[in-house]
Amino acid sequence: MDLKLLDAEPSEAERVVVDLFTGAGRDQLLPALHAVNDRVGWISQGALNHICRVLHVPPAEAYGVASFYSLFSLTERPARIVHICVDLACRLNGAQPLCDRLTDELGPAGARSGWLRSPCLGVCEKAPAALAFEAGEVAKEQLLAPTNAGEVIAVAATGPTRAADGRAEVPQAGQAGLRLLKRVGVVDPESLDDYRAAGGYAALRTALRLGPADVIREISDAGLVGRGGAAFPTGRKWDATARQPVRPHHLVCNADESEPGTFKDRLLMEGDPFAVIESMTIAGFAAGCSRGYLYLRGEYPRALHLLRNAISKARERNFLGEDVMGHRGFSFDIEIRRGAGAYICGEETAIFNSIEGFRGEPRSKPPFPVESGLFGRPTVVNNVETLVNVPLILTEGCEAYRRIGTGASTGPKLFCLSGNVRRPGVYEVPFGTTLGELLDLAGGVPPGRELRAVLLGGAAGGFVRPDELDLPLTLEDARAAGTTLGSGVVLVLDDTADLGGFLLRIAAFFRDESCGQCVPCRIGTVRQEEALHRLVGKRPLGTSAADLQLLREVGQVMRDSSICGLGQTAWNAIESALDRLGYAVEAAS
Structure with a gap:
């Protein structure tokens, strides 16, 4: 060339x-x-x-x-930099005062001052958060969460430690009845022997005994659907890929959870990394894949360390590689690919482009990934939470799994509690638990405060009012109520929250994260933010009613004509704030 x-x-x-x-x-x-x-x-x-x-x-x-990824810079900057999260949960927990203090002490955000404003870092249960990075022969990264201005200033001066810290909060750790979280906070995540002693790799042995077709049948009969937001039946996806005559087939584990307020996949990868590797191996066996790619968001240094360790030890013990567990003819291995700060790469086809060395822009469908995905080959894409349900199904049986949850939403579900809540963290409950019951598990809002609203599903989700806490947390009930469970975000706002500023942050997030490929999203997210600025600041071009009408028209165009889910959902939370919370009336008063 x-x-x-x-x-x-x-x-x-x-x-x-x-x-x-x-x-x-x-x-x-x-x-x-x-x-x-x-x-x-x-x-x-x-x-x-x-x-x-x-x-x-x-x-x-x-x-x-x-130039596509926010963690890279094409202009010279210091080897040491600290990224300060200014997204939703951190905004509710002091990110702005933190940034104000850093501006006073170090100067405005930028390479010269050694700190940058960042979108969500995925440590929402420990807000406010920062990620310190220092380049060198051995690069160092450290999550600071929760953090304060003094700590950030010190790390900016001396650099991060080698330690990849940032352990997730698991309020239920060790409780009886947990399934997905039963090992998290209890079993050493670096020990393969401890993992096996706690039931690890029994499911893979069962899968190899059953064969691919029966594994897929078990997953289908269990009613497992995707936990990333789309809720597509997992067994159907695996079966469609397995039936494709074109070889090879690929498996992609989507661990690029960049939805503000989401951190459950990080918790699973940090607390139970061998389960992620075993689950991917079972999925690869069922769908006829010889290779798996784990696409990990670039802001997760501790997860990267633990997953590398898990893959290495699994290879040493023949749980990866040639003839896995002595099963002749089944070879499977896993490669980690690090993202670099792009929310859009959580979209399944954008991941393909990113892995292949192109900009992480979504592809038009059809063809669908099960027909032509990564490198043009049939590909299964599942997120971390979806995959770690698989060993549970194979060890307990599909009938026992279906008895958890409801008839249409089966199994346990992980929810990420953050914001103005007393005990933030990841919680495991059966589908069908009410929103109020979940908030009670987390202790509700801090003493002396009142609940104002709950954002379900993250920036792409919708708001729920305090009088709607009897909402059962199921896919069908959320849909009937005009909202979504999305990726499991439950972000709590109390009566001290600045709702207008919160909505502006959502609009700015989508403006920044739009890949720019399609006009409705590229232009619409900008116009949406502009109109919202005028509404929140009470400075309409003409009247507030005209700006509201413009917001609705722009939102509908994005929803109807954007290529992917980013543009299609960028209006959701703002629309629900207007319609469910009556924000338009509040802003106009």
């Missing part, structure tokens, strides 16, 4: 890390960008040129990929 490169050469450090990818293909573009960023803290034109030479990627396309 005749590459037209700019006149810039890499430093010696950049050259060394990029040369490790010699002989690789374009699908190593994202790992190569990570390697440079980890080594020097940013991606220079010389480094990008050398990546293009080694991987044979056109420079314009490499630039498009490198």
Whole structure:
């Protein structure tokens, strides 16, 4: 390929890390960008040129990929940087005063001052949160959660420790009756022997005995549906992939949970990483896959460490690799791919583009992933929570699983409680538990405060009023009530919450995270934020009624004509605030 490169050469450090990818293909573009960023803290034109030479990627396309992700920088910045979360849960718990203090002490957010404002870091139960990063021969990352200005200023001066900390809060740890969380906070997540002693790998042994068709039948009969928000039947997805004659088949574990307020998958990966690996292996066996990709969001350093350890130990003990567990003919292995800060990569086809070395933009469907997915081959995509239900079904049986929850929403469900709540964290309850019962488990709002609203499903979800706490948390009841469970976010707002500022943050989030591929989303998210700014600030172009009408028209266009779920749901929470909470009346008064 005749590459037209700019006149810039890499430093010696950049050259060394990029040369490790010699002989690789374009699908190593994202790992190569990570390697440079980890080594020097940013991606220079010389480094990008050398990546293009080694991987044979056109420079314009490499630039498009490198500039797509928020964790990368194409302009020089210090090796040490601290990302401060300013998203929903952190906003409710002091992120703005924290940023104000940093501005006074270090200067405005930016590379020169050593700190940046960041979207959700996935540590919402310990808000406010920050992620410290320092490039070097061995890059260091540290989640600071909860944090304060003094700690951030100290870390900005001295750098993060090598420790990958940031343990999730598990208020129910050790309680009887837990299934998905039974090992979290109880079993050493770095020990394969402890995992096996607690029942690990019994499900894979059962799967190998049953065979692929019977495994799929068990999953289908259990009624397991996706836990990422779409609620598509898992067994149907696996069966459709398994039936495809084209080989090879691929499995992708979607661990890029970037929905503000969501952190359950992080908890599972940090607290029970071997379960994630076992679950992926079972899914690969059932769908006829020989390779799995675990696409992990780039802001999860502790999960990365623990998953790498789990994969390595599973390989050593023949739970991954050739002839898994002595089952001749079944070979399966897993590769971790790190995201780099792009919410849109949680969309299943955007993940494919990201792994393949393209911008993480969604693809038009059809064809669907089960027919043509990663590298153009049949592909199963499931998120972490969906997958870790699989061993439970195979060990307890599909009938026992169906008895948990309700007839239409079967099994246990994880919910992420954050915001103005006394005991934030991940909670496991059966489908059908009411919202009020779930809030009681978390202790309700802090003493002396009153509940104002609950945001279900995250930024792409909808609000519920205090008089609606008897809502059963099932897929069908949420749908009938005009809201959604989404990815399991339950974000609590009390009477001190600034609802207008909260809605503006949601609008800004979607504006920033739109990939820009389709006009309705690219333009609509900007117009939505502009109109909302005028409404919240009581500075309408004409009248508040005209701005409200514009908001509704823009929202409907995005919902009807955007390519993917980001644009289709960017209006949801704002619409529900207007219609369920009467925010338009409040803003106009």
